[in-house]
Amino acid sequence: MAPKPVPVTPLPARALASVEDLAAAGLAPAEDRAALEQVAADFRIRLTAEMQGAIAAPGDPDDPVARQFVPSAAELTIRPEELADPIGDGAHAPVPGLTHRYPDRVILHATHTCEVYCRFCFRREVVGEDGALPEADMAAALDYIARTPAIWEVILTGGDPMVLSPRRLRAVLARLAAIPHVEVVRFHTRVPVVAPAKITDTLVEALDIRPAVHVVIHTNHAQELTPAACAALARLARAGVPLLSQTVLLRGVNDSPQALEDLFRALVRNRVRPYYLHHCDLARGTGHFRTTIAEGQRIMAALRGRLSGICLPTYVLDIPGGHGKVPVGPGYLEPGDSPGSHRVTDWQGNRHRYDDPS
Template structure:
């Protein structure tokens, strides 16, 4: 089976020894990092490694293993958003009536230390074989209420062109599926993977959208922008999603730079996610109240094109809800402007 193309480029970091040799970890932490490596995968592609100045910078924090990952806080969950409970067949997650996730693999170009699927993703697992993929496609075909399929994982752009093309062709054949969405880190993590052969597989009469995950403006390199432009040239609109992360983007300046960089790359910021409580991720947590203040601080400073929806995926599989700042006070009959000043609304506007 020609399933995925996940061999690391020369120089990619995948082991504790490689981390230490690269100066991204110290030998004194080897024992703890070996324990982390036994539980969670590591991969840092060459392009992403080039962005790291030191292990605690906004890029290094995202991808370099840390001994704190062995500590699970009381509120953290192995399946924080309830994927397992809403998986009727392997590879499918169905939490919303009109759409479903299809996870054809659990392999990523890099392994984020805050990932909500960190218990499952890794270089050796999660690839649906032919029978499992056929069963997943059959399940989608048997549920006519599903109009949108989100390819995720893992990262669908880690699939070989042949396998990805097979999946897109299979979705093309389902009449009630009108929209295909791909969630990916590849354009920023390993932009050289965005080849013509890969993009050719995305040709479809369906509405094809791509959502790229980036958390810091530094990730939108010239190579990343070129990869995104190649995707956009295929008439595929690109949205951006990010996670609010302590030490990475937890300031007005960092978020503004990130969202402006996205818009400059013709990427519409779509979601800013509140961190999901996966095991060992507490060091990245930013309280919701702080996130709301950060979003409010950007109102009026950045164009609406650069304004994502701040969302919480309610633990337990109860779905995403917006948690951004509120401006309307129906009880008082007022609305706040971006400076926080209330203004009385005419009764007919309430």
């Protein structure tokens, strides 16, 4: 006897892009609507059908998916240390649309559009403004890359570069491929998870070019990895595209060893290597998402003994003002009681002596 088909809950028909849309979907209580309209005046709203379907408890502000994408009145609280450009993109922009912070790599802001607008986004002041980078700015950015031979890697971000059509992506990649010293192109994207239907065979074929293409998936909770998202990741992996992930440590979303363990195991099962765990940046109106660095270090220390090394990302802080990323994970090595001596802490918290060669 054939097994009964598993019922599939149909996804909502379209993305939600306003407080009115959220209210109609049961995601914005009537008593919160006035405050949420104030939030929406400054910070854009967009929640794809895929992520709306991933919300396990609609109406629950603590649902880990809803908390990332549904606005909150807490965003109206702007702390004095918060910045409009917390990682200093503007401080390192030789031409519009390009950030050159490190000698061998640049960020090319191919678009300001995203499929979802995260409530903690460090570029929340600019995303959604202008769409794709204008051709004059794209040409100037590519010219700068071409005349700067130290640039080995180009990181396509935005916004989210994978909102662009395969035709437009292929055109950008072809122009980068014509620059001999560009050997790696890296995509930073949420699309395979939040809008997996966009990962078509045509898009995957567009990534098959001479500069080695790597794709870094932004995802923060295992609940986001729906069956459709996993299928999209499989399409990329089967095509030989190296997959990495970046995650933001977020209070109320993934600030526990168990939540991150579940996420990192799920990613590795889907052939995605956890790459970075970002400390939440000082974007305006995001204080309710930030943990302390000490909390993040404790979580990473707890994961050390629970997870395989291929499941563990590097915990990093992007220093405000544009000074770059630094690892801020827990320390396992301290000076010993004599020259060349060290005290090493193992994953169970036990301490051991280690001596350098004399």
